[in-house]
Amino acid sequence: MSPSETTSVPGDGGYLPGTHPDLKPPSNVHGPVHWVKVNLFGSLTNTVLTLLVAYLLYTIIPQLADWMFFNAAFEGESRKACRAVAPDGACWAFIGNRLPLFIYGFYPEPERWRVDLSFLLLILALVPVLYDNMPHRGKALVYSCLYPLIAAFFLVGGIGLERVSTDQFGGLMLNVIIGVTGIAFSLPIGIVLALGRQSQLPIVRILCIGFIEFIRGVPLITLFFVAAVMLSYFVPPGTSFDLLVRILIMGTLFASGYMAEVIRGGLQAIPRGQYEAADAMGLTYWKSMRLIILPQAMKISIPGVVNTFIGLYKDTTLVIVIGRLDILGIGNSSLADTKWQGLSTEVYVFVAIFFFVSCFAMSRYSLWLEKKLHTGH
Amino acid sequence: MNKVSFALAAVAAAALTLGAPAAKAGTLEDVKKRGVLNCIVNTGLPGFSYTDKSGRWKGFDADMCRSVAAAVLGDGEKVKFIPATGKTRFTLLNSKEGDVLIRNTTWTFVRDVDVKLNYVHTTYYDGQGFLIRKSKGVKSAKELGGATICIQTGTTTELNLADYFRANNMKYKPVPIESNEEARKNYLADRCDVYTTDASGLAATRATFDDADKHIVLPEIISKEPLGPVVRHGDDQWADIVRWTIYALIAGEEHGITAANADKMASSSNNPNVKRLLGSEGDLGKMIGLDKQWARRAIQAQGNYEEIFERNVGLKTPVGLARGLNAHYLDGGLQYSPPFR
Known part of the structure; x- marks a missing residue:
């Protein structure tokens, strides 16, 4: 913004924005009116499009707002009660009524604080990962790396905590668990795979290519299905391999395959000279990767990496095919309650808002990171 | 090349020998050892299978799962519900993720014979x-x-x-x-x-x-859509348990045994059929690997067939279904239990 820039210019006498005695630029080349003129009505096409969009918004927004807020029912014990109060509005009472189920799934009620705590710890664990200029980042990162174990302990229990079977995980927490695990582990695995694919060693290269191409050639839903029902044909009898763990592994491997290709794109964008320069400095392979190639390649890959994250996060709703109810599945099974039947729009809107908020946050962070790392001239 | 195929053959052989005992171990032993019945239900069908506010599975099908669990494990709450879509239900059953499939599933020739399922009884005649x-x-x-x-x-x-x-x-x-x-x-x-x-x-x-x-x-x-519980081929004992548990619910309706009066009926009834069913005479349970009071517990868990029907889908519920073909045979319907003797 221009006001803050003017204050930071040396020699401006320390005036606050808007108090400078010099005249402001005339409003026809500056300010909102000018912006509207240039951007919305700059040409005939722009004018037509602007009017069209304005008309569309005019017809949609009032109705949507009426449905979502003004005519909506926020309290009630059944759909009928909702309809009595708000015949043409949304029935958010349903979402409120089932909110604990949407969030915790079938997690036992007295133990739900453990889920809250894990979520809180997750946010704490994310801080050092996301902000590289925080104090004591090195120590904090150790905690971040240990976080998956800590969360697993709190969620599953054992040693002093009551054990909760992973079958009881559900709702939003299931989406977050699968999404976060996939995101956290797919990046390092993806990097290794991408480097392996470019390796000079034929066996490593063939294994990596085979793995990546296999993963990319198979839909995630198939992998989940294999994890759920096929494994019991292969593993020795009596070995029961927790279904959630199988899902987590499959989700992570799936994301890793895509991640590897995204990072390979970044690696290939690095000019040959960078590799040669690293060699000329006498750096070993790992050192040259760590100090020279990867930092540059990762910077280029950020949009693709975040894209993969978001894709995986949204794909977590596929667990319904193997009998696990995530936030969407809980919506389905709750809608079959005759008390509430027929409110699927509310459920879809609610789920859409949840996913939009999470995914939008990820994409804003990646933009911020790109800007921060932007060193080109 | 030869070495590779030999290695593969060895792995396959090992898998077979390891896999063999699993095929023989009965579902009943598995369920008892696990302490929980894995029951496959619909992801959401009004009146038949849905979750309530506290996340408890309810409905006609869900209740039948509880009846089976009560008969086998002594506690109708020891059920793990596995919600399944129409496409995944048989795979989940055949891969042993579930012990029994109670998910408004139509009994057909191909499913019974070719998909290798055993339908135990038609709990709901639909069309x-x-x-x-x-x-x-x-x-x-x-x-x-x-x-x-x-x-x-x-x-x-x-x-x-x-x-x-x-x-x-x-x-x-x-x-x-x-x-x-x-x-x-x-x-x-x-x-x-x-x-x-x-x-x-x-x-x-x-x-x-x-x-x-x-x-x-x-x-x-x-x-014709005869809907009912389904088990895997090849475990007759388990199929018997599920089948006769359902029959116990139907016989319960016939003799007026309800969740509330089952204990009283067991001691006070003079009807030998009731006494055998409720385990106060003879020892039918032992023959299917359960104890004497299995059928009594099945009825006590969620009530007899009539109670389950009326509570979940009957005329007084929003679903509002009349008994129709699903009435007891004495009332002109098709729900008929073979004798317990």
Whole structure:
């Protein structure tokens, strides 16, 4: 913004924005009116499009707002009660009524604080990962790396905590668990795979290519299905391999395959000279990767990496095919309650808002990171 | 090359020898050892299987799961519900993720024989019908030529519909959908003229419309849909347990044994049939690997057949189904239990 820039210019006498005695630029080349003129009505096409969009918004927004807020029912014990109060509005009472189920799934009620705590710890664990200029980042990162174990302990229990079977995980927490695990582990695995694919060693290269191409050639839903029902044909009898763990592994491997290709794109964008320069400095392979190639390649890959994250996060709703109810599945099974039947729009809107908020946050962070790392001239 | 194939053969042989004992271990032992019955149910079907506010599975099918768990494990709450879609239910059962499938599943030749399932009993006799707006002016399914029809994929209804329209020389446009709720949405938004599924489902869906009286279920029932619990091929003992648990519920209705009076009936009744059923005489339970009071517990868990029916889908519920073919045989229906002796 221009006001803050003017204050930071040396020699401006320390005036606050808007108090400078010099005249402001005339409003026809500056300010909102000018912006509207240039951007919305700059040409005939722009004018037509602007009017069209304005008309569309005019017809949609009032109705949507009426449905979502003004005519909506926020309290009630059944759909009928909702309809009595708000015949043409949304029935958010349903979402409120089932909110604990949407969030915790079938997690036992007295133990739900453990889920809250894990979520809180997750946010704490994310801080050092996301902000590289925080104090004591090195120590904090150790905690971040240990976080998956800590969360697993709190969620599953054992040693002093009551054990909760992973079958009881559900709702939003299931989406977050699968999404976060996939995101956290797919990046390092993806990097290794991408480097392996470019390796000079034929066996490593063939294994990596085979793995990546296999993963990319198979839909995630198939992998989940294999994890759920096929494994019991292969593993020795009596070995029961927790279904959630199988899902987590499959989700992570799936994301890793895509991640590897995204990072390979970044690696290939690095000019040959960078590799040669690293060699000329006498750096070993790992050192040259760590100090020279990867930092540059990762910077280029950020949009693709975040894209993969978001894709995986949204794909977590596929667990319904193997009998696990995530936030969407809980919506389905709750809608079959005759008390509430027929409110699927509310459920879809609610789920859409949840996913939009999470995914939008990820994409804003990646933009911020790109800007921060932007060193080109 | 030879070494590779030898290694593969060795792995296969090892897998076979390891796999063999698993095939022999009975489902009953597995369930007892696990302490929990894995029961596959619908992801959401009004009256039959749904979750309430506290996340508890409810409905006609869910209750039957509890009856079986009570008979086998002594506690109707020791059930792990596995929600499944129409496409995944058989795979989940055959891969042993579930012990029993109680998910409004139609009994057909191919499923019984080729998919290697055992149907134990028809707990609900249903048939496929059509739901349509009165304003369309259609009085019979024979007039549906050219209609757009919402239909759930991976079900027998899909095949029945194709058969019916072919037999009557009519054409239709299918709108494939995945769940009942989705069908309801599409139908109400007029994206399809007709919604077809089992008549029970249609009644339940129609009951939730704001303008229910503007919609009718056409008189034609175009198929037989016997719905009931399913187990895997090859474990007769387990099939017997599930089958006779259901029979105990039906016999319970016949003799007036309810969840509330089962204990009293066991000691006070003079009817030898009741005494044998409730375990105060003879030892039928032992023959299927359970204790004497298995049937009593099954009835006590969720009530007899009538109680389960009326509580979940009966006329007093929003689903509002009459007993019809599902009445007890003494009342002219088809629910009939072989004698317990």
